[in-house]
Amino acid sequence: MNIGAHYNYWVAIFLMMTGFYVVITHGNLIKKLIGLNLFTTSVFILYISMAKVKGGTAPIIAPGIEVYSNPLPHVLILTAIVVGVATTAVGLALVLLIYDRYGTIEEDEISLKDDAL
Amino acid sequence: MELIIDITLLTFLGITALAINRIDKLFCVIMLSGIYSLLCASLFVTMDAVDVAFTEAAVGTGIATVLLLSTIGATDTQQRSAPRRPLFALLVVCATGAILIYGTMDMPAFGDPDAPIHQHVAPRYLQESQQEIGSDNIVTSILSSYRGFDTLGETVVIFTAGLSVVGLIGFRGMQKFGDRQRAAGITQDDMGKHLVLRIVIKMFIPLILLFALYVQFHGDFGPGGGFQAGVIFASGFIFYTLMFGLDAAMRVVSPRTLSYIAALGVLIYGGVGVATLLMGGNFLDYNVLRSNPLQGQHLGIFLIELGVGTTVFSIMVLIFFAFSSRKGLRQ
Amino acid sequence: MNHLPAIQVIIPLLCAPLCMLLRWRTGAWLIATLATWATFGVSFVLARTVVLNGAITYDMGGWPAPWGINYHVDTLSAFVVLIVSGVGALTLAFAYKSVQREIRPESLRAFYALLLICLAGLLGIALTGDAFNIYVFLEISSLSAYALIGMGQRRRALRAAFQYLIMGTIGATFILIGIGLLYSLTGTLNIQDLASRVEMIPNSTYGNHTLITAFAFLTVGLSLKLALFPLHLWLPNAYTYAPSVVTIFLAATATKVAVYMLLRFSFCILGQRFVFEQLTLGNILLLPSLAAILVASLVAIFQYDIKRMLAYSSIAQIGYMTLGISLNSHAGLSAGILHMFNHALMKGSLFMVMGAVAYRTGSVYLSDFRGLGRRMPWTMAAFVFGGMSLMGVPLTAGFISKWILLQATLEAGWWPVTAIILLGSLLAVIYIWRVVETAYFNPRHEIEHGTKEAPLSMLLPMWILVGANIYFGIDTSIPLHMAERAATILMSGGTL
Numbered sequence: 001m002n003i004g005a006h007y008n009y010w011v012a013i014f015l016m017m018t019g020f021y022v023v024i025t026h027g028n029l030i031k032k033l034i035g036l037n038l039f040t041t042s043v044f045i046l047y048i049s050m051a052k053v054k055g056g057t058a059p060i061i062a063p064g065i066e067v068y069s070n071p072l073p074h075v076l077i078l079t080a081i082v083v084g085v086a087t088t089a090v091g092l093a094l095v096l097l098i099y100d101r102y103g104t105i106e107e108d109e110i111s112l113k114d115d116a117l
Numbered sequence: 118m119e120l121i122i123d124i125t126l127l128t129f130l131g132i133t134a135l136a137i138n139r140i141d142k143l144f145c146v147i148m149l150s151g152i153y154s155l156l157c158a159s160l161f162v163t164m165d166a167v168d169v170a171f172t173e174a175a176v177g178t179g180i181a182t183v184l185l186l187s188t189i190g191a192t193d194t195q196q197r198s199a200p201r202r203p204l205f206a207l208l209v210v211c212a213t214g215a216i217l218i219y220g221t222m223d224m225p226a227f228g229d230p231d232a233p234i235h236q237h238v239a240p241r242y243l244q245e246s247q248q249e250i251g252s253d254n255i256v257t258s259i260l261s262s263y264r265g266f267d268t269l270g271e272t273v274v275i276f277t278a279g280l281s282v283v284g285l286i287g288f289r290g291m292q293k294f295g296d297r298q299r300a301a302g303i304t305q306d307d308m309g310k311h312l313v314l315r316i317v318i319k320m321f322i323p324l325i326l327l328f329a330l331y332v333q334f335h336g337d338f339g340p341g342g343g344f345q346a347g348v349i350f351a352s353g354f355i356f357y358t359l360m361f362g363l364d365a366a367m368r369v370v371s372p373r374t375l376s377y378i379a380a381l382g383v384l385i386y387g388g389v390g391v392a393t394l395l396m397g398g399n400f401l402d403y404n405v406l407r408s409n410p411l412q413g414q415h416l417g418i419f420l421i422e423l424g425v426g427t428t429v430f431s432i433m434v435l436i437f438f439a440f441s442s443r444k445g446l447r448q
Numbered sequence: 449m450n451h452l453p454a455i456q457v458i459i460p461l462l463c464a465p466l467c468m469l470l471r472w473r474t475g476a477w478l479i480a481t482l483a484t485w486a487t488f489g490v491s492f493v494l495a496r497t498v499v500l501n502g503a504i505t506y507d508m509g510g511w512p513a514p515w516g517i518n519y520h521v522d523t524l525s526a527f528v529v530l531i532v533s534g535v536g537a538l539t540l541a542f543a544y545k546s547v548q549r550e551i552r553p554e555s556l557r558a559f560y561a562l563l564l565i566c567l568a569g570l571l572g573i574a575l576t577g578d579a580f581n582i583y584v585f586l587e588i589s590s591l592s593a594y595a596l597i598g599m600g601q602r603r604r605a606l607r608a609a610f611q612y613l614i615m616g617t618i619g620a621t622f623i624l625i626g627i628g629l630l631y632s633l634t635g636t637l638n639i640q641d642l643a644s645r646v647e648m649i650p651n652s653t654y655g656n657h658t659l660i661t662a663f664a665f666l667t668v669g670l671s672l673k674l675a676l677f678p679l680h681l682w683l684p685n686a687y688t689y690a691p692s693v694v695t696i697f698l699a700a701t702a703t704k705v706a707v708y709m710l711l712r713f714s715f716c717i718l719g720q721r722f723v724f725e726q727l728t729l730g731n732i733l734l735l736p737s738l739a740a741i742l743v744a745s746l747v748a749i750f751q752y753d754i755k756r757m758l759a760y761s762s763i764a765q766i767g768y769m770t771l772g773i774s775l776n777s778h779a780g781l782s783a784g785i786l787h788m789f790n791h792a793l794m795k796g797s798l799f800m801v802m803g804a805v806a807y808r809t810g811s812v813y814l815s816d817f818r819g820l821g822r823r824m825p826w827t828m829a830a831f832v833f834g835g836m837s838l839m840g841v842p843l844t845a846g847f848i849s850k851w852i853l854l855q856a857t858l859e860a861g862w863w864p865v866t867a868i869i870l871l872g873s874l875l876a877v878i879y880i881w882r883v884v885e886t887a888y889f890n891p892r893h894e895i896e897h898g899t900k901e902a903p904l905s906m907l908l909p910m911w912i913l914v915g916a917n918i919y920f921g922i923d924t925s926i927p928l929h930m931a932e933r934a935a936t937i938l939m940s941g942g943t944l
Binding site for chain 2 (some may be wrong): 084
Binding site (some may be wrong): 183264 | 464552562656662
């Protein structure tokens with residue numbers, strides 16, 4: 001178990017789990033969305049850590065450079081970032097409408113209002 | 118040196134994540150999430166992912182923070198309930214984390230040049246892409262050409278987000294805001310009273326738009342491309358809205374027009390694909406667009422990046438307008 | 449003609465922005481309906497070509513896999529595409545009157561565009577041969593689904609959509625983690641390439657930690673999307689409060705495509721031997737499937753909102769599908785795949801009945817069904833036939849898949865499981881009978897609704913599905929043949 005070799009991955013996992021924890025425990029809808037964002041962004045750290053090559057540089061061809069980092073995970077994460085922000089936008093639109101119709105964005109208060117009817 | 122930066126950034130990320138969990142005031146939490154995003158972008162730079170860092174900074178720090186702030190402007194600013202079932206959540210989270218850590222044990226070491234992912238598919242991209250596509254930025258060649266179909270999907274995702282906001286919130290709500298402001302005699306937002314801000318922003322906006330165009334068309338040679346350019350272009354409009362008011366901004370370009378522009382962007386991208394089909398190649402095979410395959414690649418990438426930039430810009434501004442107009446309804 | 453796989457997805461994908469460009473609202477419905485019918489036609493031709501000539505591969509952008517993305521269409525993909533596009537075409541035909549009652553007029557164009565995008569996303573998942581492309585199209589279909597559900601009339605629709613968004617995104621991120629771990633071991637994203645390189649991984653026969661973790665995350669993520677018990681919590685609310693048209697479409701397609709993904713990842717990439725013998729996927733799936741069948745059917749009996757009852761019934765039916773997969777036999781797999789087809793027919797017609805009832809009476813509660821058998825005879829007759837298919841009455845499609853499943857469990861010698869399947873059918877009889885009894889054998893409702901029969905534009909698609917239910921119950925050769933062929937392909941690792 002080589003700590004130095006996998007340090008990046010483990011910190012990424014810790015961040016993922018913090019985000020996951022925020023999503024599960026908090027009842028405020030906006031906090032949940034932020035936690036979700038935290039979770040997905042940390043997955044990106046995991047992917048990009050995989051792509052790094054020791055002694056390499058950014059994968060833009062320049063004269064004199066021999067070693068490049070792997071460009072494929074970069075492409076995947078570019079797509080994933082955009083997907084993440086699209087999800088956040090839709091989630092926030094739903095939050096706005098929930099506030100309009102329920103008057104609150106706390107999950108337990110919303111449950112109370114629905115059960116009261 | 119790199120290692121120290123790496124470890125420092127990761128530590129700060131950890132602290133920020135824990136703080137997000139603890140703090141109740143939503144405004145602080147949103148600022149922290151913006152900081153988190155920026156730290157991630159810096160981390161990506163140290164790991165040689167410059168295009169990704171650019172996009173994360175523009176999209177994650179920029180757009181996400183703006184949308185979150187607009188939302189709390191229209192709703193609550195304070196989280197009121199305590200965390201529920203913390204023990205159960207801790208259990209689930211620790212179990213998942215443990216499985217993941219267990220899973221990383223057989224992964225190649227960080228930075229190892231002999232890892233499987235560097236042996237199989239990537240070498241062709243690194244060695245051949247300049248001859249086959251003619252772009253210096255390998256990430257752009259993969260994004261726009263080799264895996265161009267994924268990028269079409271991505272553009273559709275953004276378009277879907279815009280459609281969702283339009284479908285859920287509706288154009289009528291946005292127009293009502295402008296009408297009410299005009300009826301009340303309000304011609305600009307109260308930020309417009311700050312003279313220095315007004316003049317400086319007026320100087321900045323054209324520069325921002327110019328920079329956006331630069332990023333759009335230089336994606337072949339350096340970090341950049343349609344997504345980042347679209348977001349930066351949108352931020353110019355967002356600046357204008359903050360200074361001069363939503364009503365004025367919606368008169369420059371109305372939400373309905375923005376939805377048309379967004380649809381056009383997706384159709385440009387898809388249209389390039391259909392054109393390649395009609396010219397005898399596979400879908401999105403740019404080689405058939407021109408007699409010289411390399412020229413065909415350049416033309417194809419240019420057009421699709423234009424489509425992407427157009428859609429991203431219009432959807433980002435549209436979503437911002439939709440969110441900002443809710444604030445007026447609450448007042 | 450050899451561009452069919454690409455055309456299959458492009459038609460709905462590019463007609464969606466077209467919907468937004470027109471100012472004329474009926475034009476949006478027209479474009480959407482033409483697009484879905486064209487898509488269905490293409491899927492027909494595609495299925496025929498694949499069944500006769502074997503799998504088709506199509507390189508997007510002209511770049512060969514694994515450097516580019518390719519579409520790989522075998523019998524399983526063609527089957528799923530046929531189901532999804534067929535349901536889409538009929539739903540759009542049904543939608544014209546239904547959305548007038550349930551969706552705000554100003555949101556209609558966005559509604560149709562989102563529906564087309566959802567369709568395109570689901571089709572893209574079934575056709576592609578690239579793992580990351582699956583993720584992108586999964587997110588396309590999910591995002592549009594969240595928004596479509598949120599457009600329901602009651603405010604609970606918003607809550608349901610948000611809950612689905614959170615759970616769905618967690619599931620999709622788990623899938624992303626799984627794909628990432630697989631990629632780190634093999635260096636490729638193409639499904640067929642992954643399959644051959646997974647075998648070359650050191651220690652893959654003894655248990656490579658990363659591979660096992662990748663499998664775990666993929667399975668959990670997909671189970672969230674499948675609504676496999678106990679990760680099904682989003683489904684009842686989502687199906688109940690969404691607009692009728694959305695429920696019809698999603699109930700008949702979304703979870704099936706998730707089952708398809710599970711099959712693709714388990715059998716084609718990881719390999720049947722690894723997944724079933726080493727990781728005992730059969731055992732992992734067995735208990736939740738049985739729990740789904742029993743618990744969901746029981747809960748369905750106590751529901752007064754009939755849409756909710758049918759939602760719980762769907763969870764039970766998904767349990768049947770995963771039960772078929774867990775048997776790890778050719779018969780079980782065929783039964784599970786065939787049930788995807790039959791369930792789409794069954795639930796499609798039942799939810800269309802609900803849409804018609806909601807359109808005419810404005811309510812979907814059991815008490816408001818009183819006397820409906822006389823006032824909406826055709827609609828309720830469709831409910832009876834759909835219900836019979838759900839119960840597994842002979843001469844309906846539902847009977848065939850239950851029969852093959854029973855044969856598979858008897859073959860494996862699992863007597864308790866056979867008993868549970870029969871018990872599930874019995875429970876279905878109870879909850880269907882409640883509605884039938886109320887509709888036909890109760891006196892007329894005191895308050896006169898002036899309810900008429902559902903309009904023709906709703907009855908036609910409904911009865912096409914009912915007719916298909918009965919036709920494929922009598923002559924099931926075509927879907928059965930496709931399901932069995934798909935099962936053979938999967939058991940052999942997806943290389944045929």
